[in-house]
Amino acid sequence: MIAAAAALGMTAVLGGCGSTGSPDVTLKLVAADYGDSAANSSKKYWDALVKAYEAKHPDVRIDVSVYSWNDVDRKVKEMVDAGDPPDMAQIGAYADYAAKGQLYKVSDLLSIQTQADFIGQLADAGEVDHQQYGIPFAASTRVLFYNKTLFAKAGITPPRTWDELAADARTLKAQGVKYPFALPLGPEEAQAETMQWLLSGGSGYTNDIGTYTLDSAENVATFGWLKDELVAKGLTGPVAPAKLNRADAFAAFADGQVGMLNGHPTLIQQAARKGVKFGTVAFPGRTGPAKAVMGVADWMMGFKKNGHREQIGDFLDFVYQDKNVLDFSRRYDLLPVTTSASEAMSASPQDQALRPFLRELPLAQLYPVGKTSWATVSAEIKKRIGQAVAPGSSPAAVLGELQSSATTADGSQ
Structure with missing residues (x-):
């Protein structure tokens, strides 16, 4: 969740969606669940979006699997490690895959119009070595x-x-x-x-x-x-x-x-x-x-292993159309990652409750997601930071240990 950061989810995979015909190309997408029950699972969002896309593109099938935030990053890693990555993944981190040369550059996938519409600091946060590989998908502030x-x-x-x-x-x-x-x-x-x-x-x-x-x-x-x-x-x-x-x-x-x-x-x-x-x-x-203030962005990415660059890019251009970005943002009270959708939400009476968060986003600071070590460092923080406020503990000692781990992780990647 936003990594995010992140959002609530169910622990089991929630099936797939897509047409049942015989398309020329099948694209596999693994996505995170932003719902807190079956009733508002992200599967419903992807089902509707894929149905609309496939109706206009009968030669392409989009096979979506939705996993909880507890499982989705691990699931994608297991698929990549097994040599069978999805064509697209919508998860919490991208930099490690980018550093290993496994992802398409955003400029190889998306139209210029779609690229130009992303909020500036979110697009910048998707870069590794000054090339954008991570596509912001959803954002939030605190x-x-x-x-x-x-x-x-x-x-x-x-x-x-x-x-x-x-x-x-x-x-x-x-x-x-x-x-x-x-x-x-x-x-x-x-x-x-x-x-x-x-x-x-x-x-x-x-x-x-x-x-x-x-x-x-x-x-x-x-x-x-x-x-x-x-x-x-x-x-x-x-x-x-x-x-x-x-x-x-x-x-x-x-x-x-x-x-x-x-x-x-x-x-x-x-x-x-x-x-x-x-x-x-x-x-x-x-x-x-x-x-x-802290900002969080979750990420979409395209894997190169199976090819299909043009089909992946065309589908993602559709995903980032205003109506789809706004639909997802409103379903889960998250912030849009595009300037046009953000402006539409800021001006809309129905989105009044989100205005305090929208005001914070342009100045928000994000996790250091462009560092390939961040996934390792984040995992260590999750595991150990609570000890810093425990009775009898030393905040300086705990933070010192985390700093040592971070320095080692940063130097080895």
Whole structure:
């Protein structure tokens, strides 16, 4: 999810879709599931889109397999390692495949019009060695969600600084709120929660020249504050952050058990279904709203192994038509990756709830997805970052170990 980052999904493959005729070419696409149940699985989106495409292209069949975010990246890796990659994959990372020469360049696939329409920093994030291989598919940014009912009952206002966030959390705890501030540093999407906090503390995963800086003084101070001011004081709820996954935190918010949490657009729909009254504000920083916000993009890519460059490009040009980009974005409360669709959504009354996220996107900072080491580094963060706020732990030591792993991964790839 957005890698993303990422989104909710089911754990099993959800079949395939496409026509049953005898086409000249069959293209296989492996895609991630952005739904949280069979009722809103991404399979339904792809079924409708493929049906529309095949009706105009009877010589091409699109065979789509949809997997949960827990499985989809691993599934594609297994296929590639077995020498049988799909023609297209819509997953969380592309750089490793690009570095091995396994992907088409975007300029070899898409029309100039389609290429030119991508939002600038998303297209830039799809580059390896100044060539674009990753095609942005869906995007999101992060804001602070708060429960309006719980805040009104406690007589507090949304925080703008870390100190105000801690004060609000103390008041919510005194009111009996189960999770005053939900801090999901469990393995599902810990890299996202971590990055937002690092940015709000004035640093991030890398410096301006792309070198990993996980154990910078600012990052150590950020996790020291989280450990001492939130976790140690019992303000993050009954589940240890290292064991709290983002999906569980979102579900608790939708059940009215969370006062505040860092959230992305899909939480809008999830909370609204349960009738939770919520608001959103810019994520707090040390002395005011955070100067940088995290953005996440998920990626489409075309594999060269089976050929079919022209057919892949034609289908992807269709995928990125405004009506299809808007349909997908609205189904899952995600942000469009094209300028034209983003402008249409910004101007549309039906998309009013997404405007705070749309405003953040042009300035958002993304994961260092162009580094071939990022998949390895991200996996290590997911596995170990929760230890940095555990009782008796040393944030400096944990971040130092992660920095060492990142440096090794970066040097070996």
